[in-house]
Amino acid sequence: MTESKLLLTPPPHLKQGDAIMHAMRDVILALIPVTAVAFYFYGLNAVAIWVLCVGGAILTELVVRPLLGKKPEIGNLSSVVTGWLLALCFSATTAWWTAVLGAVLAVGVAKELMGGLGWNWFNPALFGRIVPVVFYPLFGWLGTALGSARISFAMPDVISQATPLAMLKGYGMAGAPSLTEMLTFYPAGGALAEISAGAVILGGLFLIVRKHISWRIPAAMIATVLVLSAVLGAPPVHHVLAGGLLLAAFFMATDWVTAPVTPNGRLLYGVAIGVLVVLFRLYGGSPEGVGYSVLLMNPAARWIDRMTRPKVFGQA
Amino acid sequence: MTVKSFPRGGVHPREFKESTAGSPIREIPLAPELVVPLSQHLGAPCEPAVKVGERVLAGQKIGDCQAFISAPIHSPVSGIVKAIEPRPTMTGAMMNSMVIVPDAEQESVPPVEKRDWQALDVDEIRNIVRAAGIVGLGGAAFPASVKITPPKDKPIDTVIINGCECEPFLTCDHAIMLARPDDLIEATRLVMKVVGASKGYIGIETNKADAIKLLEEKLKGEPDISVVSCEVMYPQGAEKQLIKAVVNREVPPGMLPSEVGAIVHNVGTALAMLDAVTDGRPMTSRVVTVTGAVNQPGNIEVPIGTPVEHLLKHCGGFKGDPGKVILGGPMTGWAINDLTAPVQKGTSGVVVLSREYIDTNPIVACVRCGKCVEVCPMGLMPNLLGIYGERGMYDKAEKWNAMDCFECGACAYVCPSKRIMVEWVRQTKQAVNAKRRQQREAKA
Numbered sequence: 001m002t003e004s005k006l007l008l009t010p011p012p013h014l015k016q017g018d019a020i021m022h023a024m025r026d027v028i029l030a031l032i033p034v035t036a037v038a039f040y041f042y043g044l045n046a047v048a049i050w051v052l053c054v055g056g057a058i059l060t061e062l063v064v065r066p067l068l069g070k071k072p073e074i075g076n077l078s079s080v081v082t083g084w085l086l087a088l089c090f091s092a093t094t095a096w097w098t099a100v101l102g103a104v105l106a107v108g109v110a111k112e113l114m115g116g117l118g119w120n121w122f123n124p125a126l127f128g129r130i131v132p133v134v135f136y137p138l139f140g141w142l143g144t145a146l147g148s149a150r151i152s153f154a155m156p157d158v159i160s161q162a163t164p165l166a167m168l169k170g171y172g173m174a175g176a177p178s179l180t181e182m183l184t185f186y187p188a189g190g191a192l193a194e195i196s197a198g199a200v201i202l203g204g205l206f207l208i209v210r211k212h213i214s215w216r217i218p219a220a221m222i223a224t225v226l227v228l229s230a231v232l233g234a235p236p237v238h239h240v241l242a243g244g245l246l247l248a249a250f251f252m253a254t255d256w257v258t259a260p261v262t263p264n265g266r267l268l269y270g271v272a273i274g275v276l277v278v279l280f281r282l283y284g285g286s287p288e289g290v291g292y293s294v295l296l297m298n299p300a301a302r303w304i305d306r307m308t309r310p311k312v313f314g315q316a
Numbered sequence: 317m318t319v320k321s322f323p324r325g326g327v328h329p330r331e332f333k334e335s336t337a338g339s340p341i342r343e344i345p346l347a348p349e350l351v352v353p354l355s356q357h358l359g360a361p362c363e364p365a366v367k368v369g370e371r372v373l374a375g376q377k378i379g380d381c382q383a384f385i386s387a388p389i390h391s392p393v394s395g396i397v398k399a400i401e402p403r404p405t406m407t408g409a410m411m412n413s414m415v416i417v418p419d420a421e422q423e424s425v426p427p428v429e430k431r432d433w434q435a436l437d438v439d440e441i442r443n444i445v446r447a448a449g450i451v452g453l454g455g456a457a458f459p460a461s462v463k464i465t466p467p468k469d470k471p472i473d474t475v476i477i478n479g480c481e482c483e484p485f486l487t488c489d490h491a492i493m494l495a496r497p498d499d500l501i502e503a504t505r506l507v508m509k510v511v512g513a514s515k516g517y518i519g520i521e522t523n524k525a526d527a528i529k530l531l532e533e534k535l536k537g538e539p540d541i542s543v544v545s546c547e548v549m550y551p552q553g554a555e556k557q558l559i560k561a562v563v564n565r566e567v568p569p570g571m572l573p574s575e576v577g578a579i580v581h582n583v584g585t586a587l588a589m590l591d592a593v594t595d596g597r598p599m600t601s602r603v604v605t606v607t608g609a610v611n612q613p614g615n616i617e618v619p620i621g622t623p624v625e626h627l628l629k630h631c632g633g634f635k636g637d638p639g640k641v642i643l644g645g646p647m648t649g650w651a652i653n654d655l656t657a658p659v660q661k662g663t664s665g666v667v668v669l670s671r672e673y674i675d676t677n678p679i680v681a682c683v684r685c686g687k688c689v690e691v692c693p694m695g696l697m698p699n700l701l702g703i704y705g706e707r708g709m710y711d712k713a714e715k716w717n718a719m720d721c722f723e724c725g726a727c728a729y730v731c732p733s734k735r736i737m738v739e740w741v742r743q744t745k746q747a748v749n750a751k752r753r754q755q756r757e758a759k760a
Contacts, residue, residue, distance in 0.1 A: 006653035007639055007674060008408070010739040012725030013646040013667075014329050014484060015675035020683060020732045076680075118681030118733070214686065261686030261699060301684075310695040312717050313324075313556060314566040 020117075023212045024077035027251070030203030031084055034247075037185060037199050038192035042092035046192055049099050050087040056103025057083025064112045078117050082106050085125035085251055088193035089244065089291070097146045101139060102128035122298045123255045126248075130291045163190035164242040165287040168235065182241040193247040197240075204250025213254040216263060220270025221249045221277075228278040244290040245277060252290075258298040265301075265308035273297050319522055321547035322557035325693035327726045329484045329550055329647065331523060335613045336487040338526070341495055341603055343617050344630035346418050350393060350621030351403050351658040352378065353411040357451040358458045359385035364414060370397050375425040375598055377449075378414050387459040387661075388449040392600035392619035393418040404654040406643040406663055413658070416621065428596030433506050441510050441593055448592035449599045449661075453584035454478060454489075454553065455644050457662030460585055464510045466574035472511040474578040476562050477504050477586050479520040479527065480546055480553030483645025486665045488603040489583045491615040493520070493527040497534050500583060503590035504541050511579055516541040517562050518583075523548045550647060551724040555580045557693050569720045604659055606631045608668035609638050618659050624666055625655035639671035647725045680733045688727035688737065694720050698727035698737045705740025710747040718744040 038046045057079040065072045074080075086102050106128030114120040132139045164177050164186065177186050183198045193200060207213045222240055230236040239245065244252075253259060253273050260269050273293045280289020355361030362379030365388075366372055372391040379389035395418040402410040433441060446461035466472050477500065481489040493500060504516040520528050522545050531543045544562050546552050556567045558580055565576040573579050581589075584603065591597040600620055604627070607613040611632025618627060624641065628634070642649040643663050659666075688698035696717050704713035718741050727737045 006641055006651070008651050008653055009640075010736050011642075011646075011648055011650070011723075012729045012738065013640055013642050013649065013651060013669055014673065014729065015734065016327070016329075016730050017675070018732050019675075019677040019734065020680065023685070023732055073680075116681060118683045211687075212685075214690075256683045256685040259684070259686075261684050261689045261697070263690070266686075305697070309697065310689065312569050312696065312720055313560075313694040314568040314571070315695075316568070 020076045020078065024081050026207060026210050026212055027081050028077065028084065030206045031081075031088065031251070033202050034088065034193050034196055034199035035084070037196045038088070038092075041185065041187040041195055042192065045092040048096070049090050049092060049094055049192065050084070052096055052099040053087035053090070053103050054080055054083035056100045057086070057107045060104050060107040061112065064108045065116075068112060070116065073117075076117070078111075079107050082111065082124045082128075085247075086128050088247060089125060089129040089191050091189055091191055093189070095143070095146065097142055098132060101132055101142065104128075105131050118257055120257055122295055123252050123258045126252055126291050126295050130295055163188045163194065163287065164238065165190075165281065168238060168242065168287070176235065176238055179237055179241065182238070191244055191247075194243060197246050200246040200250060204246065207250065207254070213250070214263070214266055216266035217254050217259060217270040218249040220267045221245075221253060221274045224271045224274025225277055228275060229282070232278065232282055234278075234282055239278070239281065243281075243288045248273070248290045248294050252294050253297075258301055260301045260304040260308065262305050262308040262310055264310075265304040268308060269297060269301065269304055272300070317545050319545045319547050320519075320561040321549050321552065322560045322693055324695060325691045325726060326549040326551065327691050327729050328548070329729060331548070332485045332608070333487050333490075333523070336485075336605055336607045336615055337490060337524075338494070339487070339491065339614050341491050341615045341617050344627065346393060346422075346619065347622045347626035348417070349398070349623070350395075350416045350418065350619060351623060351656070352389060352391065352414040352416060352621035353403070353405050353658065353660055354379045354389060354413060355411055356389065356457060356620070356660040356662060357387045358456060359383060359387070359462075361412070362386065362389050364400050364412075366397055366414075368397050368400055371395070371419075372397060372416065373423050373425045375600060377447075377598075385459055385462050387451050387461070387599075388447065389414070390449055390598040390600050391416060392621055394421055394423040395419045404652075404657045406652065406657050406660060407650050408652060408654075414621075431594055431596070433509070433590070433593045436593065438510050438512075441506070444593050444596075445589050448588070448597065450585065450588045450592060451599070451661045452582055453588065453602055453661065453664065454582035455648060455662050455664055457660075460581065460589060463579055463581065464507065464589075466511060466572075466579065470574040470577070472513050472574060472577050472579055473515060474563055475504060475508045475511060475513045475516045476558060476578060476580045477507075477516065477518045477583055478553050478555075478558055478580050479518055479524070479583045480558060481524070482521060482548075482550045482553040483647050483649075483664070484550075485607050485667045486605045486645050487607075488605040488615050488664055490524050490527055492583055492587060492603055493524070494530065496587060497527075497530050499587055499590055500531070501534060501538075501541060503586035506590050506593060507579070507581055507586055508540070513579075514540070517544050518542075519544045519546050519552075519558050519562050521546045521548045521552055550726065551693060554693065554722060554724055556722070569717070599661055602659070602661060602663070604663055605665040605667075607665065609635045609670035610668050611635050620660055621658045623656050623658050624652070627659065627666060628655065628668070634668060635670075637671050638668045639674040640669040642667040642669060647729065648723060675734060677734045679735055682733055682735060685732055687730040687732070691726040691730050693724065693726065694722065696721055701744065702727075702735045702737040702740050705737070705744045706735075708747075710744045710751075713741070713744040714748050719748060
């Protein structure tokens with residue numbers, strides 16, 4: 001007596017509920033606080049950047065995957081998250097074409113051309129944010145052709161300030177905002193995510209509590225920046241709260257695909273990124289270096305896994 | 317109360333034990349036809365010892381094999397051997413089986429005189445256990461006589477009786493502990509005597525507080541056996557994990573528990589050994605948890621060879637729309653769709669999983685979330701084992717310790733990409749074992 005409707009899939013027959021889509025949904029929930037603050041302070045400009053990045057990411061997947069002979073998988077929300085994170089890396093005054101180019105590079109090149117979700121070597125959002133900067137000669141003509149085409153909703157005037165990191169770099173502590181300002185709202189015109197350290201931390205803690213990310217990478221990264229900047233005579237807490245460090249620590253460096261999977265590997269990876277961030281910021285040519293630091297360490301993730309292979313149970 | 321556990325990994329699946337926990341063991345009418353596979357254990361299969369058309373008695377040996385790692389098979393009933401032919405079994409594979417039609421008389425082989433195990437010498441006990449066809453009832457079905465015959469150069473000081481029952485849904489070991497606590501203590505002492513151990517432990521997860529309390533009371537003032545409360549954590553009942561939890565010893569990769577002076581037996585196996593030694597009872601029945609989407613779930617004492625469909629019928633049939641019928645527990649058991657498959661010695665449960673609990677998300681690429689690495693109790697990297705196994709890169713998988721995986725399924729349980737690591741590891745092991753066999757033969 002064969003009951004053909006009975007399923008024969010292999011064990012385990014019980015699964016923890018979460019699929020990729022559920023984790024991505026939680027990342028989106030975690031990004032809502034900082035996004036809301038950014039929308040509030042930067043208005044329709046920020047909303048426009050967000051729409052361009054998220055929409056661009058979705059459209060890129062819809063176009064590129066069929067070209068590669070695969071079905072689009074918008075439902076796993078991965079492209080939405082990529083586009084969303086990319087938007088948070090841009091400032092509200094970013095040229096519209098830069099946002100779209102970033103989305104195309106992030107999803108089209110960094111993710112799909114590498115084999116799709118799971119096979120990418122670089123964090124797609126950071127790739128989309130940084131590559132146009134690093135390879136400016138490649139993309140500069142776009143700027144010449146379209147450069148003046150900025151989004152021109154009425155801009156709040158808060159954006160004329162320098163970002164905290166630029167202030168630190170230029171004037172030291174003299175011009176730096178207070179920690180309270182940085183933790184709550186400090187609309188200094190940097191990347192959207194830089195507007196509120198508190199909102200980013202809130203989202204990050206949510207992801208840790210929900211067990212989507214391990215505490216190890218953000219903890220190692222933040223601790224390293226604290227200690228190393230203090231040792232080198234820079235204001236440690238400012239360096240943690242300013243710039244893209246927290247967004248990177250909780251949302252970029254913890255990107256599943258591009259980070260190590262072993263417990264010790266994650267600590268090592270966090271420390272390495274932290275060291276790079278401090279070196280870029282204190283000795284580099286520009287005030288910020290978080291994006292470069294994460295992208296530089298991305299390709300090392302799989303190698304770090306092999307170096308930090310866990311001890312097999314019972315192994316001497 | 318100190319609660320012990322293994323140090324790394326593990327998961328907390330929903331328990332689903334409510335519907336059968338604490339329910340007494342019951343019996344059901346005999347099936348019209350029993351199907352007794354001639355291999356119900358790890359090791360060499362048995363040859364039939366009777367012919368088609370012959371009448372057999374309950375308890376009569378109907379299959380045997382001379383190999384060290386094997387266990388004979390006995391008829392659970394008296395009746396006529398209708399056929400000896402391949403029949404579907406719990407793993408889905410066809411296996412040469414003895415098909416027996418029970419008769420009305422239900423006559424048993426003459427009972428042996430009650431024996432006092434304390435008066436028997438160790439080799440006699442081993443021979444009785446072997447002759448009674450006893451295998452591990454926890455699921456792996458390893459012949460018990462082999463386990464109680466450790467290598468001479470590996471002295472055993474510790475016997476651990478495994479009452480963890482960490483698989484969701486299953487409560488048969490729990491029921492046995494509640495029903496026969498005194499016998500279980502005696503069975504523990506029997507195993508201690510055979511292997512020469514001075515200390516016995518009974519490890520029980522804290523979700524069976526009544527069993528812990530009952531056995532602790534019975535063991536008050538008896539220093540040779542202790543009850544150990546174990547954390548509810550899957551796979552607490554895995555052999556190496558339980559040894560680590562109870563006596564803090566780690567069995568090295570590829571080694572047996574005797575390496576660290578311990579042996580582990582499931583509660584049902586220990587009791588079966590006691591029954592064989594004192595009453596001469598061969599292994600012809602076992603307690604099975606029938607649960608999930610059935611109308612009358614419970615713990616049933618079933619003759620080996622009872623078809624699953626018969627068992628389900630006497631448990632009230634399916635409740636609602638069954639998605640899967642699983643033989644064993646839901647973490648490591650086998651899904652079957654041919655319900656003529658029989659209960660065999662290693663069948664601890666028949667779990668009917670309703671559709672709402674079945675994850676139908678497609679298998680997609682590994683996204684390197686690392687959850688499998690976190691939960692693996694063996695310290696392996698299931699992500700890599702999956703990627704290599706899926707692509708047939710078995711050498712690489714072997715290098716990443718695929719052979720140390722005992723297939724608990726914690727990795728696949730947490731995987732958001734729904735990857736079937738256990739399946740791929742099984743394929744890897746088959747390939748590696750075949751390669752090793754070839755190499756051995758090439759050398760010989």
